[in-house]
Structures are given as structure tokens and as C-alpha cells.
Amino acid sequence: MKRWISGILLCSILLMFLTGCSKGTTEDTSSLKTFSWPAETEEIQSSTASQEDASTQSTDAQQTGGTQGQGTTPPSTSHETSSVPAPVPVKFVVYEGDTFMEIANRLEEKGVCSAADFYKTAQNYTVKSFYVPESSDRCFKMEGYLFPATYDFVQNDDPEDVLRDMLNAYAAYSGMPSDEDLTLASIIEQEARSSEHMALVSSVYHNRIAKGMSLDSDPTREYVNDYITGNSLVSNQSKYAPLYNTYRFSGLPSGPICNPGNRAIQAAQNPAQTNYYYFFFGNDNTNHYSETYEEHLAQMEQYGVQYQ
Template structure:
């Protein structure tokens, strides 16, 4: 009898040991599976729609060839049920991710972040085209004007009123939210530049500072010249001279500009032709950077009234018309 009991006990112990070994093997198989890299050669977007279950996700991933042996995923979720609480959104899968990494992202809602850079010196029309091509961004017509209305700006003149910077958003975000940030940032930077301006500037309002900063932005090829260019325009305004700056002419031409300005263009009577009008044009001509706002706020104290391009992004600055004409002869007329 004792022998039978001993045999039975040994057999039971052996079975328990085997069960433990099989269980451990199964556990390690599932855990190792969770650490297996996704089957991807490049980044790929993954959309989790509202109501998608983790089992539907498993089928989708296997169908797309991103994972294999989806039954192991189901066992993984039994071992770690917290990984089944996936959130809706658009995610990015990468070759470096493991299945566990992906599931953790889905559970924590680490959706893909997109970015769009609104470059300084560009117009609203150019930015509209850029936003229209931005992936997964909802864009409505007249969105810039809509933001002005939202912010209580009833001027309906959006040019120059949005701050150039890099903005981040998630899939299906409304461009209106992004541009509201941009508008508020420009308001802050403009207010700061206006508050810190040096005495004696021939500018009656923050809006005039914005207009002049947009001109400085378009005329600046090298950053170190920005405050000198601002100084030239400030000097001309103080003396009642016309600004005579080509970028304003180009802006006034609109779609008619094909890369060259003719004599006819320079004498055309438009509100933006600073070869005809005195003072500033009626609106900004582009989005000025923070640096251009600061340059107008604190322009260089120079005697210069003229500058001409060296054709390499830099300029020759002159105090007299005679000096300026000599520089034009050297860098512009001989070029032709």
C-alpha cells in the first residue's frame, strides 16, 4: 500500500512538474512574442476607430502582415488584460517597435503628432496652400479671417497677423485651433516689441510696426543686416522720403508678378507701390519674424538712407545718393 502511495505521489509530482514546465514554456512563449519586433520595413500609420476591439485589431494587424500568430496576442491579453484598453486615434507603427510597445502606445493614447512650419516672410495665400497640403489637418475656407473674428479682430485683414513658427497637431485637428495659437503669439510678440521700442520712432501704432517689420523681413537676406535695414527705413520715414522698396511693389502686383519688375510696374499707382506713395503701405506684405519685430523696435543708429543688393544676400549701404548710384553701377547695372 505504501508503495502504491509512493508511486502515486511521484507520478503526481512528475505531472505537476511537467505542468509547471509547460506553463512556464507557454508563459515565456507569450512574453517573448510580445517582445517580437513588428513586421515592418518602414513606418506605417494605424487608425483605431471608435468601437474597435483589441481582437479586431489583432485580425487587422495579421491581415496587414504586421504580426503573425494572432492567437498568441489573445493569450498575451489574458496575461496582461490592461493592454486591451486601447484608445481611438491615429498612431504610427515603426520597425523598431515591439508588439508590447505598440499596445502600450495604444493604451496610453500616444497618437502620432504632426507638425507644420509657417515660415517667416510668406504671405497668407502661401500659408493657405501649405496648410491645404498638410496631412490629416481639417481646413475650411477663409480660416485666417475666421480666427480674426473669433479673437474680436474685425479688421478682416489677416496679412502679417499670424506668428511664423512650427506648430504641432494630431490627426483631424482643426487648422483654426493651430492658427489661434499663431495669432495669439503674434499679438504677444508685437506687444512686447512695441513696449520695448526706442523713443522717436515715426510709427503711430503697433500695426504700423507690424507693417514695417514685414518689409524688413522681405528685404533681409542675411540676419546680421536686419537692424541696419530697419534703420534705413526709419531714417527715410523720419525725413519724409518714399520707402522705394521692391517687395511692396511685388505684393501689390499679386499674381501678375512673374519674377521681374518693369519700369511700368514701378510707376503703377497701387496702394502698395512705395515708389509712388509716401509712408507705409496699408497692410503688412508678409509674416514678420520675431527678429524683424525687434529690429524695427530697436533699429540700428545709422546714417544710411539707401542700400543695394550685392546679389549674394548682403547689401551695400550708403548715406548719399551719389554713393548709392555708384554701388548700383557696380552690383546691378554691370550685372545686366
């Protein structure tokens, strides 16, 4: 009996012990369920979202050229303009009778190009559309071929472009003369002083050339003195005096002495038909013509002009 009662008591105690253990286990498991697994998942999701946002911002930045502080250049604003100034236009006139050096010096004065650059360009330029003699006896290679007209240039222009425009204007001239006609026209331009006398002056020179006489033209002598002698751009100056001064030889000089206009060119090609061999410009501001040297001297004395 005592053993049975002892067994019951022992079973009861064991049952109570097991029941208590079961409750403790349930509470511990419950506390584990409240550990922040969901919170940890949100951090991972938040981290992933942050990485995605950062990636998106980086992509946007790359597409828009970046942002300041990352070594990129911000886009230019509308008020930023170029600092290169606009070309300054220049209206330039080549007058009938202008010499090469007069044109070159005036180009420099107006800021188109320097006289030295224009001279060097002209001396080395090869014309393809018409004939220009390649002779070392010509002091200024393009003298006579710079056609009198009004041109549109700019300051600091290219001297080759400037020269080409003048030569193109000459090439467009329908009555393009020979170099001999152009040379004679340049003398007529300087001697006649007015268009009314050009054909008469031309007749004098045509008659003298036909007779083998020297032209004795004052402008050819003045050309040497004014534009060749003492010109720092011209080397071997002394050799040109006997090539241009028509008091020293018969026939035409080695090239034109200016850039003649259309009327002088026409007169050179179509002289008046006369027997004149002499003329001079009197103190009455007009030309006087004669057939003989004696008549020439008498007229000069009559008008108070001394023979030079």
C-alpha cells in the same frame, strides 16, 4: 306449517340477494378509488411547474438581454473594434518671412485644411486678445500675425483651431509690436536677407518715413504680383496695388507683407542710428548703403547692378 316454511325460504332468498348486492357495491367503489385522481393532480402540478420554469426562464432572459430569435441583439464580442481611424499628427512650421498664402497653401499640401477654408476663416475671425485692424484695405487680414513657430496639428483639422493656435503664439510674444512696427518688420524681413543687416535696413526706412519719402521697397511690389494678382481667393484685386506697392506712395503699405520673426520686429522697433536713405543688394551677396542718391547710383554701377 307450510306458510312458515315458505316464509323462511323467502327470507333466505332475500338475504342472499342483499348479500350479493352488497359485494357488487364494494367492488365498484374500489374501482373508483383506483381512478387516477393522483395522476390528475401530478399533471396539474407538472403544468404549474412548467409554467414556473417558463416564467423563470423569461425573467432570466429579460435580465440578460434576451436570447437570439426573440428580436434582441446578442452581446458584442471583444474582438469588435471601432472603425474610426486615429487622427494623423502633422508637425507644421511657420518660417520667418512666410506669407499668409504660403502658409495656407502648405497647410493644404500637408492635409491639415484647405487653403480656401483657412483664408475664409482668417478673413472672418475676430481677435479678442490683441488689436488687429478691421480694414478693407488689407488684402489678408491676418498677414503678419501668424507667429513663426512649430505647431502640432492633425490632418483634417479645424481651420479655426489652426488659426487660433498661431494667434495665441503671437499673443504670448512679450514684445508685441504695434501694427505699424509689424508692417515695417515684414518689409525688413524680406529686404535684409540676414539678421546682421536688419537694424541698418530699418534705419533706412525710418529715415525715409521721417522725410516723407516713398519706401521704394521691391518686396512690396512683388507681394502684389505674387500673392494678390491672379489669386482666385481675392476679389477686387486691382484696388490693392496702390495700397501695397510702396513705389506708388509714401509711408507704409496698408498692412504687413509677410509674417516676420522676432529679430525683424526688434529691428523695426530699434533701428540703427544712421544717415542712410538708400541701399541695394549687390552681386557680392551683401547690402550696400548710401546717404545720397548720387552715391547710391555710383555704388550700383560699381557692383554691376542696374537701377529698376
